Amino acid sequence: MASLARYFRTSAGKVALTNGVTATSLPLHEHLILTEYLYSNEHIMAIRESSLNSAKWSLLSSIKIIGIGVLQLSLLAQILQANELNLLAIAVLALLAIDTLADRGFSNTIIRRCMLSINDLSILYWGNMLMGAAVFGLLFVSSHLLNRMFDQPELALMLEMVSVVFIIIPQGQQYRAILQREKQYTRIAFAETSSVLAGLSVTLFTVWLTPSVLCAIWGYLAMASIRMLIYCYYGRSWFQPEYRFSLKKFSQIRARNK
Secondary structure: OHHHHHEEEOOOOOEEEOOOOOHHHOOHHHHHHHHHHHHHHHHHHHHHHHHHHHHHHHHHHHHHHHHHHHHHHHHHHHHOOHHHHHHHHHHHHHHHHHHHHHHHOOOHHHHHHOOOOHHHHHHHHHHHHHHHHHHHHHHHHHHHHHHHHHOOHHHHHHHHHHHOHHHHHHHHHHHHHHHHHOOOHHHHHHHHHHHHHHHHHHHHHHHHHOOOOHHHHHHHHHHHHHHHHHHHHHHOOOOOOOOOOOHHHHHHHHHHOO
8 A cells, every 4th residue: 555655636637647657556455445536526526526417507597587588577567457467466475375385285305315116206297197187176276266256367367377287287297306316407497487487488478468467377387288298208218107006106105205
């Protein structure tokens, strides 16, 4: 081991030799130790560089999303009538709540934390799809009851449109959780930024056609759809659902990983 003391680390993070000693002149066990050290050092530097790039992409993505959201709301606030601003506020709060619950729900924590089999992932996927369909049906029926009770057709229409999101979101959220587990933060940032830009474009187009509070809903539906498609495209490299489902197994997987 004494001969290893003749090495020093350069500023580039590699190891150099002194006194004219070459790696091939080392004993076998010391050569293996040196090789392992070099490999681990390069691996650590690669992970560090990847983490920094991912953090940079995530930060830039968050800044862009917030900026675009503020621009969109400012535009709608200038165009809409005073009585429609209340509906816009309700719509924005509802959409923010849906996004937050969608990220925390649909078994995302389970997938990020555990390495599940394809069978278990497939059961979770179809179970989440059924849960989304159930929420969609509940909100859609509630919109008709709301219209009859309070005579608010525009609010009822907003609720019907928002309910469609629960058909769209579950199709992509599981792939997003898998990408988070695999630390594919650059792809996640690309999906989020691209979808927000698409949503803004649809909002502007619908505002140009018929300015109303529903423009924000149309933009959100477009954003959710584009985001879902991108997540499905990237996520299928790790997972493609099989056509199998068991309600009992679905409950067991969720209970086992709480």
